[in-house]
């Protein structure tokens with residue numbers, strides 16, 4: 081089937097209702113566009129697990145704070161559309177701002193404590209913006225399965241919590257991060273990096289790997305591990321927002337009795353905010 085492009089809610093609902101009434105499972109990959117191999121990997125995973133795949137492209141104003149890069153965020157819809165055609169995606173949802181948010185909309189979704197930690201502390205309102213748009217998109221698209229990348233690990237946990245607590249009939253699939261050969265996690269924001277910054281950007285993942293190795297080897301002075309890596313990164317010119325070893329379940333500070341951990345990190349390199357994470361299973 082050729083790629084269908086829908087801009088309004090009724091037509092997407094008709095397509096999805098038709099597929100679901102034929103017994104076909106629908107996978108959904110929400111994006112803000114500027115599609116890279118990480119997004120296309122989500123599409124491939126959705127294609128493996130479901131019969132029909134819907135991708136949305138919408139640069140969501142609600143998740144950008146004042147002074148953030150909403151206006152500068154790369155918008156490449158024509159190229160994105162060609163990539164999705166090449167990948168055999170069934171439907172592209174391209175909502176217009178007016179179609180998704182009425183001027184008078186006053187309803188937002190906020191996911192408790194989890195939204196206030198880590199990225200949420202530095203970007204107040206960000207996760208409420210994400211939860212609100214994902215909630216709206218799920219109500220519009222009505223998929224069976226939702227595919228999100230693990231690169232934004234806190235976002236993934238927040239969306240999982242929202243879906244479970246608001247009883248959405250959808251399964252969430254977290255898909256491992258896709259990386260460049262030198263370890264840098266793929267992100268649309270990597271295009272903001274100049275040549276020198278691009279060279280040092282993989283140091284973030286190297287710090288995460290080093291800390292993971294130390295924990296695997298039995299080191300448990302969490303604050304000491306974090307401090308060492310922050311110092312290494314700051315010496316290399318990164319401004320570290322946080323480098324935090326946490327429980328994988330609720331992102332609270334790591335404790336010895338947790339079964340697995342995740343290290344979350346956010347840094348500013350030049351003008352660019354980069355995030356990454358690494359998971360550690362107790363061996």
Ligand code: PAF
Nearest residue numbers: 110111112140210213232
């Ligand atoms: O991860 C993203 O690209 C966005 O936060 C999402 C999930 C598409 C919501 O706008």
